[in-house]
Amino acid sequence: MTSVAIIGSGFGGIAAAVRLKEAGVTDLVLFEKSSDVGGVWRENTYPGAACDVPSHLYSLSFAPKPDWSRRFAPQAEIHAYLRDVARDFDVLRHIRFGAEVLTAVFDEQAARWRLTLAGGEEHEADVLITATGQLSRPSRPDVPGLDRFEGTLFHSAQWDHDHDLTGERVAVLGTGASAIQFVPAIAPRTASLTVFQRSAPYVLPKPDRAYRARAKKAFARVPGLLRLSREANYVSNELRTLGFNTEPRLLFAHRAAYRRHLASAVADPVLREKLTPTDPMGCKRILMSNDWYTALQLPHVEVVTDRITEVRPHSVVTADGAEREVDTIVLGTGFAATEFLAPIRFTGRDGRDLHEQWADGASAYLGTVVPGFPNLFVLYGPNTNLGHNSIIFMLEAQVRWVVQAVRHLQQGRSRWLEVRGDVAEAFDAWVQQRVRGTVFAGGCRSWYLTESGRNTQNWPASTLTFRRRLHRLRPEDFAPAPAAVPVGGPRG
Numbered sequence: 001m002t003s004v005a006i007i008g009s010g011f012g013g014i015a016a017a018v019r020l021k022e023a024g025v026t027d028l029v030l031f032e033k034s035s036d037v038g039g040v041w042r043e044n045t046y047p048g049a050a051c052d053v054p055s056h057l058y059s060l061s062f063a064p065k066p067d068w069s070r071r072f073a074p075q076a077e078i079h080a081y082l083r084d085v086a087r088d089f090d091v092l093r094h095i096r097f098g099a100e101v102l103t104a105v106f107d108e109q110a111a112r113w114r115l116t117l118a119g120g121e122e123h124e125a126d127v128l129i130t131a132t133g134q135l136s137r138p139s140r141p142d143v144p145g146l147d148r149f150e151g152t153l154f155h156s157a158q159w160d161h162d163h164d165l166t167g168e169r170v171a172v173l174g175t176g177a178s179a180i181q182f183v184p185a186i187a188p189r190t191a192s193l194t195v196f197q198r199s200a201p202y203v204l205p206k207p208d209r210a211y212r213a214r215a216k217k218a219f220a221r222v223p224g225l226l227r228l229s230r231e232a233n234y235v236s237n238e239l240r241t242l243g244f245n246t247e248p249r250l251l252f253a254h255r256a257a258y259r260r261h262l263a264s265a266v267a268d269p270v271l272r273e274k275l276t277p278t279d280p281m282g283c284k285r286i287l288m289s290n291d292w293y294t295a296l297q298l299p300h301v302e303v304v305t306d307r308i309t310e311v312r313p314h315s316v317v318t319a320d321g322a323e324r325e326v327d328t329i330v331l332g333t334g335f336a337a338t339e340f341l342a343p344i345r346f347t348g349r350d351g352r353d354l355h356e357q358w359a360d361g362a363s364a365y366l367g368t369v370v371p372g373f374p375n376l377f378v379l380y381g382p383n384t385n386l387g388h389n390s391i392i393f394m395l396e397a398q399v400r401w402v403v404q405a406v407r408h409l410q411q412g413r414s415r416w417l418e419v420r421g422d423v424a425e426a427f428d429a430w431v432q433q434r435v436r437g438t439v440f441a442g443g444c445r446s447w448y449l450t451e452s453g454r455n456t457q458n459w460p461a462s463t464l465t466f467r468r469r470l471h472r473l474r475p476e477d478f479a480p481a482p483a484a485v486p487v488g489g490p491r492g
Contacts, residue, residue, distance in 0.1 A: 005125035010039020012131030047185035049075035179332030283442030
């Protein structure tokens with residue numbers, strides 16, 4: 001039995017484990033369904049996969065890395081970084097690999113979480129932390145006939161590296177953050193590449209470059225230089241909160257940069273019209289690429305904006321009646337981001353089902369705790385996503401707060417911590433009211449929104465506001481619990 005159980009071993013799970021160990025909480029276990037750490041950076045191995053946040057900022061504050069190869073790190077390097085952090089901070093011995101959690105039930109009598117793993121094994125923990133992320137379950141489009149396609153079909157997050165695309169007729173569904181990276185990587189070797197676009201994204205130039213050996217040595221040897229780079233990147237990104245969360249018109253500089261990028265990269269007015277977004281800037285994820293527009297102008301590449309009406313065994317049919325024969329379909333259709341914590345089933349006090357409670361859209365106090373689910377802490381939970389800065393900052397703020405909560409329990413001040421319903425409702429009302437004034441409420445269809453239009457993803461304020469609100473655990477925000485029993489202490 002353990003005092004703390006963590007589900008997932010990506011950035012959130014590893015950060016939580018490190019900080020808990022530093023606080024003296026060593027009786028913990030991480031459950032990882034795969035055979036390796038890394039989360040989204042383990043799973044997404046498609047060609048060209050890389051981060052769109054500067055490397056010095058997209059890393060854990062307690063584990064700076066002076067020798068990133070590029071200003072924006074590629075997938076394999078980020079994955080290797082997470083492996084190194086897990087090893088260097090002695091997290092690996094706490095991880096149970098190949099251990100998928102299917103259900104988690106809160107036992108009120110024992111004040112413990114009972115986990116059931118695939119295969120039937122059970123585990124108990126006083127505290128349960130989920131670090132499964134928002135981008136872990138690939139989304140499959142509802143296209144008639146897709147299941148009857150007889151060629152090769154796979155999602156970008158489940159890339160089939162054994163399948164050679166050389167000389168093939170390839171169809172790509174989607175033009176999101178993954179597609180703009182893998183399309184330029186695969187386009188040159190295909191016989192034909194058809195990109196089916198539902199809506200054009202805003203694409204900015206990516207200020208990427210390789211770090212020279214001299215620069216990496218300086219980051220390693222000059223005191224404070226790496227931290228200065230990190231802070232400069234943070235401040236530069238954080239200033240954009242004004243445009244994203246306060247006054248969308250302040251994104252004028254980004255709109256101008258986008259227009260210059262498109263105009264200089266695409267001479268053909270017909271193609272340029274296809275690649276011109278119709279949604280307000282920022283209501284969908286703003287993308288960065290230096291080769292997306294170039295790839296779309298290759299002679300064998302076609303951008304199709306007509307709606308797909310049907311997939312046949314060897315072709316894709318669009319609303320204009322055109323039929324295009326293809327050998328392989330790659331789904332660049334993103335993730336089921338609004339389905340938080342699925343498919344794990346969580347049962348809280350009085351038999352509450354978490355997914356039923358979230359049927360109209362997920363919500364959590366400070367994006368971290370949910371009424372009716374004592375001692376459950378959700379990292380990268382509802383409304384903690386960002387459009388303007390690094391999610392690592394948000395995760396670390398949550399982790400510091402969760403460590404305070406665990407210490408509170410260890411000291412026997414309460415048997416469990418369950419956020420008050422009125423506190424959670426007031427916070428959710430504040431979030432939803434604030435989000436209505438942000439770029440995310442621009443009226444476009446995006447993965448930020450549920451089917452009913454509720455924004456369950458984005459934080460509608462600055463990251464400093466988020467960190468300030470999680471600076472100190474407030475016991476008065478939690479409902480009275482039964483008589484205190486120290487975590488790990490005797491149980492009746």
